[in-house]
Amino acid sequence: MKWTRRWLILADLLVISLLLLSFLPLFIDIPQLQIPKPVTMQTAPVIQKIPSEQNESNGSACTPSPLPEQNVSLSLMDLLTEEKNQTMSLEEVMRISQEVAMQEYLERRKYQYVSLNERLKALGLKKGEAVYIRIFKKEAILEVWMQKEGRYLHLKDYAICAYSGHLGPKLREGDKQAPEGFYRVYKKQLNPHSKFHLAFNLGYPNAYDRAHHRTGSFLMVHGNCVSIGCYAMTDAKIEEIYGLVAAALRNGQEYIPVHIFPFRMEDETMDAYSESRWYDFWMELKEGYDYFEAEEVPPRVEVVNGHYVITEP
Numbered sequence: 001m002k003w004t005r006r007w008l009i010l011a012d013l014l015v016i017s018l019l020l021l022s023f024l025p026l027f028i029d030i031p032q033l034q035i036p037k038p039v040t041m042q043t044a045p046v047i048q049k050i051p052s053e054q055n056e057s058n059g060s061a062c063t064p065s066p067l068p069e070q071n072v073s074l075s076l077m078d079l080l081t082e083e084k085n086q087t088m089s090l091e092e093v094m095r096i097s098q099e100v101a102m103q104e105y106l107e108r109r110k111y112q113y114v115s116l117n118e119r120l121k122a123l124g125l126k127k128g129e130a131v132y133i134r135i136f137k138k139e140a141i142l143e144v145w146m147q148k149e150g151r152y153l154h155l156k157d158y159a160i161c162a163y164s165g166h167l168g169p170k171l172r173e174g175d176k177q178a179p180e181g182f183y184r185v186y187k188k189q190l191n192p193h194s195k196f197h198l199a200f201n202l203g204y205p206n207a208y209d210r211a212h213h214r215t216g217s218f219l220m221v222h223g224n225c226v227s228i229g230c231y232a233m234t235d236a237k238i239e240e241i242y243g244l245v246a247a248a249l250r251n252g253q254e255y256i257p258v259h260i261f262p263f264r265m266e267d268e269t270m271d272a273y274s275e276s277r278w279y280d281f282w283m284e285l286k287e288g289y290d291y292f293e294a295e296e297v298p299p300r301v302e303v304v305n306g307h308y309v310i311t312e313p
Contacts, residue, residue: 111143111154111155111156111157112141112156112157112158112159114156116155116156116240119155119156120155123146123148123153123155124148125146125148125153125155127243127244127247127248128247128248128250128251129146129147129148129248129251130146130147130152130248130253131144131145131146131147131244131245131248131253131256132144132145132146132147132152132256132257132259132292132298133145133241133245133256133257133258133259134258134259134260134261134292135160135221135231135258135259135260135261136261136262136263136264137163137167137178137180137260137261137262137263138167138262138263139263139264140159140160140163141157141158141159141160142157142158142159142160142221142231142233142241143156143157143158144156144157144158144241144244145298146244150297151296151297152292152296152297152298155244156240158233158237158240158241159237160231160232160233161225161227161232161233161234161237162225162226162227162232163178163227163230163231163232164176164177164178164227164228164229164230165177165178165229167262167263167276167278168180168262168276168277168278169181169209169214169278169281170204170209170214170216170219170229171214171215172214172215172216173215173216173217174216175216175229176228176229177229178219178227178229178230178231178260179202179204179209179216179219179229179260180260180261180262180281180285181204181206181208181209181259181260181285181308182206182208182257182258182259182260182285182288182301182308183202183203183204183206183257183258183259183260184203184206184255184256184257184258185200185201185202185203185245185249185255185256185258186203186249186254186255187249187250189201189202189203190242190245190246190249191220191222192242192246194220194222194223195224196220196222196223196224196226196230196232197222197223197224197235197238197239198222198223198235198238198239198242199220199221199222199223199238199242200220200221200222200242200245200256201218201219201220202219202220202221202258202260204216204217204219206303207303208303208306208307208308211303211306212306216229218230221233221238221241221258222238223235223237223238223239231260257298257301259285259288259289259292259298259301261285261289262278262282262285264289265282265285265286265289265290270282270283270286284307284308285308287308287310288301288308288310291310297313298313299311299312299313300312300313
């Protein structure tokens with residue numbers, strides 16, 4: 001009887017072991033994910049080759065063709081498969097996610113990796129049209145916009161090669177801080193013989209800076225990729241930017257508005273910086289930022305009682 005009981009226990013253990021082995025693949029195989037419905041994302045067409053910053057700087061011929069002005073709306077499901085199958089592995093999900101992320105990256109950079117001549121042709125513009133420049137310090141981007149039929153079109157973006165300091169305005173001579181605010185570039189501020197290849201003076205300190213006793217001089221956008229308080233570009237980039245600015249001024253534009261922001265001033269971004277010592281100052285800059293975003297025309301900016309006042313041009 002005792003031996004019979006032992007054999008029964010042994011048999012039970014064997015059955016349990018076999019059951020455990022049958023469940024083991026569930027813990028080894030990668031589970032299949034079910035995608036219940038497509039997730040729509042704004043993307044741009046895929047570009048075959050992304051030129052490096054070095055190639056862009058030296059004018060390499062590997063620049064892709066201009067991208068269409070309209071975004072192409074694609075769903076994640078459209079990128080998965082042409083069949084009706086909605087089941088895929090974790091590896092496939094990750095691969096598709098990477099493709100979507102790359103397309104979104106290219107969408108954000110589409111005005112940066114296209115040649116100036118291609119963009120001018122695509123928009124039906126020519127040198128000599130009115131120019132507007134925005135600089136975003138945190139993103140290290142200089143945007144060039146040009147006027148057409150009363151509105152300004154986004155012509156091209158240029159990566160800033162170097163700037164010094166941190167977020168916030170320039171306060172005094174020697175603080176190595178790049179300025180923020182609303183500036184004007186007149187013809188007399190162009191310097192084609194700069195030791196930094198080409199340059200134009202931003203006009204710092206402006207009336208607002210002087211009202212707040214800020215000091216400094218020779219704050220420029222220039223080439224040579226070196227900066228102590230300026231916004232430095234590569235020589236190839238400053239040649240294009242300077243050429244557009246000079247042509248517009250020669251063609252009768254009174255001055256080039258250059259609006260310098262710490263970052264793209266969306267509401268959620270402003271909320272993230274609500275505790276900054278510069279928040280009130282940045283809110284004044286945001287009025288100018290919002291005006292252009294809404295009207296597609298740079299506002300006229302005056303200084304009244306030490307504050308920026310935004311009005312229609």
